[in-house]
Amino acid sequence: MTPPTLDAFRAEVATFFDDVLPSALAGVTGGLPRARAWRAALFDHGLAGIDYPVAYGGRGLGSDHLRVYREVSSGRVPREDATFGIGVGMALPTIRDHGREELQLRFIRPGLRGDEIWCQMYSEPGAGSDLASLSTRAVLDGDEWVVTGQKVWTSGAQHSQFAILLARTDVDAPKHRGITMFILPMDSDGITVRPLVQMTGASEFNEVFIDEARIPRDWVVGELNGGWATAVALLAHERVQTGAASMSGSATQRSKAGRSPIPVGQLIELAQERGRMAEPLVRQELARLYSGEKIVSWLGSRPGIHPSIGKLWRTRQGRAAADLAARLAFPASPAWHPDASVTRNADEDYFGYHILNCRGMSLGGGTDEIQRNTLGERALGLPREPGPDRNTPFRELLKN
Ligand SMILES: Cc1cc2nc3c(=O)[nH]c(=O)nc-3n(C[C@H](O)[C@H](O)[C@H](O)COP(=O)(O)OP(=O)(O)OC[C@H]3O[C@@H](n4cnc5c(N)ncnc54)[C@H](O)[C@@H]3O)c2cc1C
Numbered sequence: 183m184t185p186p187t188l189d190a191f192r193a194e195v196a197t198f199f200d201d202v203l204p205s206a207l208a209g210v211t212g213g214l215p216r217a218r219a220w221r222a223a224l225f226d227h228g229l230a231g232i233d234y235p236v237a238y239g240g241r242g243l244g245s246d247h248l249r250v251y252r253e254v255s256s257g258r259v260p261r262e263d264a265t266f267g268i269g270v271g272m273a274l275p276t277i278r279d280h281g282r283e284e285l286q287l288r289f290i291r292p293g294l295r296g297d298e299i300w301c302q303m304y305s306e307p308g309a310g311s312d313l314a315s316l317s318t319r320a321v322l323d324g325d326e327w328v329v330t331g332q333k334v335w336t337s338g339a340q341h342s343q344f345a346i347l348l349a350r351t352d353v354d355a356p357k358h359r360g361i362t363m364f365i366l367p368m369d370s371d372g373i374t375v376r377p378l379v380q381m382t383g384a385s386e387f388n389e390v391f392i393d394e395a396r397i398p399r400d401w402v403v404g405e406l407n408g409g410w411a412t413a414v415a416l417l418a419h420e421r422v423q424t425g426a427a428s429m430s431g432s433a434t435q436r437s438k439a440g441r442s443p444i445p446v447g448q449l450i451e452l453a454q455e456r457g458r459m460a461e462p463l464v465r466q467e468l469a470r471l472y473s474g475e476k477i478v479s480w481l482g483s484r485p486g487i488h489p490s491i492g493k494l495w496r497t498r499q500g501r502a503a504a505d506l507a508a509r510l511a512f513p514a515s516p517a518w519h520p521d522a523s524v525t526r527n528a529d530e531d532y533f534g535y536h537i538l539n540c541r542g543m544s545l546g547g548g549t550d551e552i553q554r555n556t557l558g559e560r561a562l563g564l565p566r567e568p569g570p571d572r573n574t575p576f577r578e579l580l581k582n
Pocket residue numbers: 301302303304305306309310311312334335336337338387542543545546547548549550551552555567
């Protein structure tokens with residue numbers, strides 16, 4: 183089929199956001215139902231996988247059409263889209279680029295439509311920044327892998343049907359060389375998900391205990407024992423996702439969800455409401471934040487840029503925006519009532535949520551320090567961080 187011209191495509195995307203989406207979301211309440219309704223409407227109108235092959239439910243278009251979509255959708259994507267950040271933003275592109283065709287055909291279409299939600303099982307109590315130290319084991323038993331271990335900080339595990347899982351498959355190899363990436367069905371016997379309560383009061387992430395859960399033998403993404411390379415490829419998608427891409431959330435919707443910085447337009451409204459617009463320091467900070475918002479979005483459309491740069495800018499923007507919100511909404515902004523049913527000013531509640539939530543954004547997807555290490559080594563060519571255990575077999579390493 184002939185691809186639409188860029189002008190025709192621009193009009194198509196505008197019609198979707200002007201007409202189709204408002205009616206698809208009309209009357210739908212609750213975070214998860216709204217997230218699913220948004221994603222299904224996007225898929226059913228051919229906009230969920232613009233650059234994915236048609237065979238996988240995509241549109242088969244290229245980067246120019248993707249750019250047009252990003253321009254037109256900027257500031258209009260419902261914040262509930264964060265539900266699919268791991269699936270659409272990380273797992274599916276990794277399966278598309280590194281998975282076998284059978285996995286691509288099985289998982290990409292329902293993932294793009296939002297019928298299946300994904301989580302990411304990387305971090306463990308003893309393996310965060312030093313991810314290669316993970317100790318969850320997978321052992322082959324006939325036609326299945328048997329997995330045992332513990333994961334932590336697993337965002338969205340309580341809503342997910344599948345996980346991208348890293349597990350150790352060779353304890354005799356050095357730590358980076360004995361890891362494999364799997365697709366884990368979350369309804370397998372032996373999986374226990376325990377939500378953790380964050381300081382915002384929300385429970386977005388979880389502890390996950392895995393006790394002899396079984397995975398089909400072929401549900402391996404990339405090479406057996408070559409999971410470190412696929413893990414790094416997924417992390418690059420994650421840093422793009424939590425960097426520039428996450429700025430594409432709604433500029434107007436006030437939702438206590440998602441990982442985007444507070445939009446500057448909302449801070450301007452807050453300053454106006456509080457009668458603070460004439461203050462030079464407030465104006466200066468708003469101007470700085472406006473520039474930061476533009477820079478983050480420009481970084482997102484610049485090809486070839488190292489993903490850690492966008493990630494670092496986004497977390498910095500998130501903290502600076504939250505700090506200004508805290509000052510403008512003071513003293514109500516840091517106030518908190520342990521009983522969520524107590525009626526409060528919804529706006530102050532919204533800003534209070536983001537003032538607390540933005541701190542975790544400097545950790546998820548790799549901490550700011552790790553992004554700087556990565557940039558130093560990979561972008562600036564500085565010497566590698568010392569790694570005395572890089573060639574020692576995993577079974578001989580001292581464990582926590
Ligand atoms: C909101 C949120 C969502 C998350 N979602 C997920 C998820 O869905 N799936 C998942 O697998 N994980 C998830 N994580 C976990 C996240 O990836 C880890 O928290 C992160 O990698 C840091 O690991 P850690 O918490 O063990 O801290 P540690 O690695 O123990 O780090 C502690 C401190 O030491 C610093 N540090 C450590 N090593 C170095 C070094 N070499 N050089 C300089 N400084 C260093 C760190 O920067 C940090 O300040 C999430 C975390 C957050 C906050």
